[in-house]
Amino acid sequence: MVKQVRDLPENDAIATMGVKLRNARDALGISRAKVQDETGIPAKTLEHYEAGASEPTLTRLKALCDLYKLPFGEMAGTEEGPKEIAVETPKEGETVPEEVTGGMVVVEAMLDELTAFRAIGFDGAQRRAMALVDELAAAMKRLESDELEALAEARGLFEGDRPTSDGIFGLFVEDVDEAQRYCGLVEERIVDTAILGSDLYAIDRDAVVKVADAIKDEFDLEEPRYLGWSDCWGDYAEFVPLIREPLRKLALMGKGMDLANLDQFPRRELEAAA
Numbered sequence: 001m002v003k004q005v006r007d008l009p010e011n012d013a014i015a016t017m018g019v020k021l022r023n024a025r026d027a028l029g030i031s032r033a034k035v036q037d038e039t040g041i042p043a044k045t046l047e048h049y050e051a052g053a054s055e056p057t058l059t060r061l062k063a064l065c066d067l068y069k070l071p072f073g074e075m076a077g078t079e080e081g082p083k084e085i086a087v088e089t090p091k092e093g094e095t096v097p098e099e100v101t102g103g104m105v106v107v108e109a110m111l112d113e114l115t116a117f118r119a120i121g122f123d124g125a126q127r128r129a130m131a132l133v134d135e136l137a138a139a140m141k142r143l144e145s146d147e148l149e150a151l152a153e154a155r156g157l158f159e160g161d162r163p164t165s166d167g168i169f170g171l172f173v174e175d176v177d178e179a180q181r182y183c184g185l186v187e188e189r190i191v192d193t194a195i196l197g198s199d200l201y202a203i204d205r206d207a208v209v210k211v212a213d214a215i216k217d218e219f220d221l222e223e224p225r226y227l228g229w230s231d232c233w234g235d236y237a238e239f240v241p242l243i244r245e246p247l248r249k250l251a252l253m254g255k256g257m258d259l260a261n262l263d264q265f266p267r268r269e270l271e272a273a274a
Contacts, residue, residue, distance in 0.1 A: 014054070015052030016052075017052070018050045020070070021068070024068035024070055028068065031043075032046045032047060035067065039064060040104065041146075042150050044146060044166075048166075103147065104151065107139045110136040110139060111194045114132055114194035114195060117129045117132075118195060118197065118256070122252050126253075133191060133195070136194075137187060137191070140190065145167070145168035145171075145179070146167075148168060152186055152189070152190060155190050156193060156202060157189050157193070158199055160270045161201065168182060188244065189201060192244065192248075195252075196251060197261075198260055200240045200244065200259075201236050201268070203259065203265045203268060204268050205236065205268065207265045208236070208240070208265075209233050209239075211243065211247070212243050215243065215246050215250070218246075224242070
């Protein structure tokens with residue numbers, strides 16, 4: 001909390017911090033996009049901070065204070081910077097998951113490694129790839145909603161199904177449980193881009209349905225048979241979860257389809273979003 005406004009209601013204090021951040025940025029004459037380049041904080045998130053709609057974490061506040069030449073102690077209401085998190089030393093013979101640090105950088109590195117495995121058909125790397133998927137899932141759970149959205153955009157996820165006008169951030173304001181559920185769906189789609197070569201939701205529906213038809217007998221899949229669809233597969237949300245794991249298995253077996261091939265798997269038009 002900002003020291004000078006500690007007696008104010010919390011919302012007023014956050015709003016005051018937002019004004020200070022906005023004034024400092026204006027004084028430097030830099031855009032939110034430039035701040036994003038310098039700090040990694042998405043421009044949309046910075047807009048929320050400046051409007052007093054949300055409060056930055058200490059780590060992000062420190063990055064902004066360093067960029068703007070603001071006194072971090074005053075802005076955070078403390079004379080100390082962010083404290084490092086102590087990591088407990090494992091006991092002898094005890095194995096613990098590797099601590100995931102670095103946030104987006106670590107996640108992007110994992111995705112790049114999975115993509116490299118896909119390029120060689122996962123030949124000789126199946127177990128490493130499967131372990132990497134588990135580690136990636138855990139690492140993405142540590143990303144904030146704005147970071148997850150930035151990653152989704154970078155990985156080419158279909159953008160026509162945003163949950164609110166403010167994206168996932170807006171959903172967290174409305175319903176935390178639904179926001180977490182939606183984040184989980186986005187995380188799976190991001191993994192698909194590395195293992196399969198594309199977000200399944202980003203491919204033209206007819207092309208994805210052909211894929212579903214091609215593998216349904218081998219994996220004993222049954223069409224959802226939703227009314228209003230001539231092929232009975234329904235919309236993406238109904239059938240993509242049914243074919244995701246079979247497609248990933250085929251990829252790991254070296255039998256995957258090249259979903260990155262735009263000629264064979266054309267991309268879905270944004271206007272087609274429901």
